[in-house]
Amino acid sequence: MTAHRCGTIGLVGRPNTGKSSLLNRLVGEKLSIVSARPQTTRHLVSGILTQADCQFVFVDSPGMPPRLKNVLQRVLNRRVTEAARDVDLVLFVLEALRFGPEDRAALERVPAGQKIIAVVNKVDLIKSSALLIPFLDRLSKTRAFHALVPVSAKTGKNLAELLRAVREALPEAQPAYPANRLTDRDERFFAAELLREKLFEEMGQELPYRCEVLIESFKEEGRLRRIEATILVERASQKAIVLGAAGGRLKRMASAARKDMERLFGGKVYLGTWVKVRRAWTDDARVLRQLGYE
Numbered sequence: 001m002t003a004h005r006c007g008t009i010g011l012v013g014r015p016n017t018g019k020s021s022l023l024n025r026l027v028g029e030k031l032s033i034v035s036a037r038p039q040t041t042r043h044l045v046s047g048i049l050t051q052a053d054c055q056f057v058f059v060d061s062p063g064m065p066p067r068l069k070n071v072l073q074r075v076l077n078r079r080v081t082e083a084a085r086d087v088d089l090v091l092f093v094l095e096a097l098r099f100g101p102e103d104r105a106a107l108e109r110v111p112a113g114q115k116i117i118a119v120v121n122k123v124d125l126i127k128s129s130a131l132l133i134p135f136l137d138r139l140s141k142t143r144a145f146h147a148l149v150p151v152s153a154k155t156g157k158n159l160a161e162l163l164r165a166v167r168e169a170l171p172e173a174q175p176a177y178p179a180n181r182l183t184d185r186d187e188r189f190f191a192a193e194l195l196r197e198k199l200f201e202e203m204g205q206e207l208p209y210r211c212e213v214l215i216e217s218f219k220e221e222g223r224l225r226r227i228e229a230t231i232l233v234e235r236a237s238q239k240a241i242v243l244g245a246a247g248g249r250l251k252r253m254a255s256a257a258r259k260d261m262e263r264l265f266g267g268k269v270y271l272g273t274w275v276k277v278r279r280a281w282t283d284d285a286r287v288l289r290q291l292g293y294e
């Protein structure tokens with residue numbers, strides 16, 4: 001019999017490489033929100049995969065913000081450090097055939113001595129796999145990686161191999177969570193995140209970065225979850241954009257978020273949404289604390 005293994009695995013890398021997509025695919029549930037825009041993830045979201053001989057506790061982290069502009073970005077930056085330092089293993093996620101200065105900076109944030117596996121994602125996008133070999137070869141010279149694994153979070157390619165390599169790098173230990181646990185986050189957290197994801201999908205340009213979602217109340221009434229959410233923006237003009245003509249855009253986003261919540265929670269959801277102007281919340285430590293950014 002092989003020994004049971006269990007450990008925490010931090011996903012780090014520059015924005016948009018597919019860290020959250022990978023976590024969702026590995027765990028088999030959409031836990032971490034995904035968008036085509038950089039810097040979607042703001043929290044450390046854990047996703048737990050339990051197999052007979054191994055429990056994997058993946059921790060998704062924000063992509064490295066390019067410049068540190070406000071208090072929010074400083075908090076995100078601290079989270080990146082935690083995900084790279086306080087774990088048993090780091091998955092450094094990059095895109096196939098791309099290893100630029102931002103990737104390098106993200107990799108340099110991982111402390112010396114930390115075990116790292118390079119996960120070369122989005123291989124479904126490369127036309128010829130012949131290009132991959134020299135890329136992996138160059139990459140392997142930049143740091144002493146425990147392994148290099150090309151994968152696709154989109155198609156699932158090579159994920160079984162990745163899990164094998166991860167398992168091998170984890171310490172022998174008993175499971176830290178019950179077998180049916182998927183995450184250490186609660187439904188309130190996912191309610192806020194699923195609505196925030198719709199803001200990223202619907203809004204142009206800078207606006208998603210100026211928005212945050214606060215769950216004002218979350219009540220279970222029998223099998224119904226009654227959720228009241230506030231979307232914070234920084235200016236009245238932004239509020240108008242979030243609402244859209246006759247509130248149409250907000251309705252659309254709320255309805256999409258509600259459907260996702262019903263799927264994830266497995267029950268009916270009533271979702272009430274409000275938009276409030278809270279000036280410079282991204283720079284207001286008190287508001288950030290209230291939003292769960294410690």
Ligand SMILES: Nc1nc2c(ncn2[C@@H]2O[C@H](COP(=O)(O)OP(=O)(O)OP(=O)(O)O)[C@@H](O)[C@H]2O)c(=O)[nH]1
Nearest residue numbers: 015016017018019020021035039040041063153154
């Ligand atoms: N073609 C392809 N697209 C992918 C793959 N993995 C992720 N994507 C896309 O890449 C974009 C970014 O994905 P995310 O999972 O949000 O990336 P992230 O690294 O978590 O980004 P941040 O949270 O902003 O740091 C989305 O549009 C995904 O659909 C993949 O394997 N193949």
Ligand SMILES: [Mg+2]
Nearest residue numbers: 019020040041
């Ligand atoms: Mg992400």
